[in-house]
Amino acid sequence: MSSAIPPAGEAQSLKARDVGLKAQMLLPLGVVLALLLVAFVATFYLEEKEHLAEEFRRDLKVMQEFHAEILGEKTRELAAEARMLLRDARLAGALAARDRATLARLGRPYLEEMKAGFGFTHLYFLDPERVIVLRAHLPDWQGDRVVRQTALEAERTLKPASGTEVGPAGTLTLRHVTPWHRDGRLIGYLEIGMDIERLLVHALEAFKVEAVALLGKEHLERADWERGMRMLGRAADWEQFEACATAFQTLPEIASGLRERIASQCRDPDPASFEIALDGRNHYGSFIPLPDARSREVGKLLVLRDVSELQRDFNAVLARLALASVAVGLILFAVFYYILDGIERQLARKRLLLRESRGALEQAQREWVTAFDAVQDVVFLHDRELCVMRANRAYLEHAGKSLKEIVGRPYWETFPGMRGPMPGCLHALHEGTSDEEELALEGRIFLCRNYPVSGAGGEYLYSLHIMQDITERKRYEAELHHRATHDGLTGLPNRYLLTDRLEQALVHASRAGRHVAVLVLDLDRFKTVNDGLGHGTGDQVLKQIAARLARCLREGDTLARFGGDEFVAVLVDVARLDDVALVGQKILRALAHPLSIDGQELVTTTSIGAAVYPRDGGDAETLLRHADIAMYRAKERGRDNLQFYTQEMNVRTRESFEIETELRRALEREEFLLYYQPQVDLLSGRITGAEALIRWRHPARGMVPPDRFIPLAEETGLIAPIGEWVLDSACEQARRWQDEGLPPIRIAINLSARQLRQSHLARLVRQALWVNGLEARYLELELTESAVTHDPEEAAARLRELSATGVGIALDDFGTGYSSLNHLKRFPISRLKIDRSFVRGIAANLDDAAIVSATVAMAHGLGIEVIAEGVETGEQLNYLRQRHCDQAQGYYFSRPLPAGEFAALLLRGEPLPPTVEAQPSQQSG
Ligand code: C2E
Ligand code: MG
Ligand code: MG
16 A cells, blocks of 8 residues: 555646535635625615715705795894884885875885895885785886785784795795884885895805706796796796796706606605706706795705716726725635635545545455454454454354344354353453453363453453364363373373372372372283283283282272383372281282183283382382382392382492493493484485484493483483483584585484483584584484473473574474473474374374374474374375375384494485385384
8 A cells, every 4th residue: 555645647637536626615705705796886886875865965954954044034134124114204104195106205215225235125015904005116016915924924913924925926035024003003014025036046056056946836826927937037838847837947947857857746745855867967856845934835946966976986986996896806716716726636635545545444454354254263353341343254153143143242142152251251351451261162162362452542442352162172182191191001090190199199198197108010021921922912911910900909099000011009098008018918919810811821920119108208209219129129039029118228239330330431432323213204205314313332231222221321410421422423423424425414313301401502512513514404302292391491491592503303202291282382393203102003093093193283283394203114104194294214214224324325315115005014123
């Protein structure tokens, strides 16, 4: 799996494939920006427009107030002038006398004065009936009765009254009418007035507006109005509007659009403001009511303001604003585009990485599941509640259920034979550490291991549970154990088991203050039986004697066969020494009866030596040795008797003393020599190695086999110099053969238990290799199982030192010691030598054959090569070949040979036959 970041080009192409982030975000963003822009501009536009309208309305109001103020001032001036005229007694006399000429003569100069000073244009003298006596302003007029509101009001209240009136000519005037009294009698009325249009025009100019004054037609007489208008030089079109007539206008003419609006709204009690284009210029318009003196609405003043300039300025600002907003929007858009583009590239890269790692993850998961299922052992995961999370195929096959049926359920409910949670698994869960236990389920034995698994933060995730079916291994181990502890022929315990039981008995006896007796029995002249009647008969004799001996002992006592014709009995819980003598006598008597074998009668006697705890020794080894010495004394005493051990006996026998002395000299006299027995590869048939076996060429006794002197050498410590001699000689011989051009082979030498305990053993080995110039791979050291099991810790350390020198290590006589797989796993062993007792039984004994084949399979499983010892027949060889045993050694190929003969065999280089015809067993020699 590559974790590199993909190159930019790749990311580009990926980006194209994925739905674009930009498309997803920029489009809405653009729309939102555009909407915001439009909304902003529109709001601004409306705000500003409203502002203009509002300003217009405010101006109108101010204008109205301004106008009202002027009217008020003019009214006060009118009243002041009227008061001045009323004081003129000549005028009062002329009015009372209806003297029009005097009134005209006196009144007109007043009018001229008022016109010049205040702009007053009208002056009437009315009689008490409100009939005009003199209209002082031209054209002169008399006789009409005034029905204007001001006059009526003055008549009604007999107090001065003033206000706006629609004049007879259809103009708007401000009037002031004062009742005129003389000597407490009403002589008439004085009316002064002025056109207010000029005032209006004044106000309109101040506010820069155009205006049209409109009067309701019901307040006008058409003829009067038309005449009045002509007189004022204004265009008079009575038909122009249906309901009203124009009193005056500042517009040169009324455009058609405006005309329509006036027509429709001049009667409207609450006319709306409006906007209108006149001569291509925009105007705001509004109607202001025109009240008369009685506050009746007599008409409307249409006010128009040209807002084109303002709007143009405003539009220019608006355009600049919109432009600026668009620019800001575009910049924002570009910035977003840039950012999003960057994000999009990064996303594309991340996505690619994600895809890659997901692929790798899926692959890993597939591999994991395949591996999980491929495991032969039952494997499953469970959670804290001990419910199955996952299980492999082996689990499902055992349970006979599908994964669906077991997931989520407590495992013991689905696994056959379980009654509840396994204790080890609860322990592991509780302690958070892995645990191991053996469990018997429905006739099979499982080795169960539980491993709690934690996450990165140390929190519990799940537990991995492995159940290995070790039924076969257990059976095999039990079988090996039985083999290792019992004699194959008689089925009695062997030396190993007896020693063990004896040690236990001693512990018990020391606590209970009892005696333990050890009897060593050696059959008298058994060799004669063997040699004379054959081994078959010898074996039967041994079996029958074993049975008889067993009958002589009590329950709790142990009878063992120590090999050959030697038996040992351990009598526990002995109260008196006499009891031991009684048992001995019983045995001697039991054997005195002849045995019946194949119809023949045979008599065998035995010599018995006895040693008693605690008198004759405090440990098993001493007791056995002393009983052995006593047994020899029994032999010396003419056999078929029992001897108790005594102190005097502990003097070594003359013979063994002699041998020991001779053995010491043998090294100096160079009486030792090595024989070599070939080891053959079963695939190629070639010689790949040789075992060096020591021989003692005794000047008087002839060739002495190792069994006769090695134990003594071990006991006396002579094994150390002898062993060194063997190591050195074998290395030297191997090197010499290589120098002679023979095919290089591996030489195996035997090490005794005592040698293994030497702390400088590895140094000795290195030295021998170096001195003789032999490569370490051509040397192999053979050790028996008992040598390594004596002190497994020390042995393991020593073997590791040896292994580090590069030499091979073989476990000799495998199957005769306390064989446990643990040894094989713990020690750096490269080869396993199956003991010849198993090989001998291959053809006849099914158990032996099974053990041989199981040993080969198991050793191969641990990566260890297997060599079979003592192969004597083609049948044995064929069986070993079928079971894939790697090598073999035995008389079938060759007996141990002197160096010269072995070299000749090696030189011939004849491969031994790859397959052989089964042959009848040969007698070994
Ligand atoms: P071992 O190491 O198990 O050696 C194999 C023994 O089996 C040899 O007996 C050999 O002659 C014998 N043998 C080989 N092929 C056959 C066969 O086909 N049938 C039968 N029946 N026997 C066969 P050997 O030479 O008498 O040696 C006996 C034991 O003495 C050896 O057993 C070994 O434990 C010990 N030994 C021999 N040489 C030395 C040595 O240099 N040092 C030490 N410490 N012990 C040695
Ligand atoms: Mg050996
Ligand atoms: Mg052996």
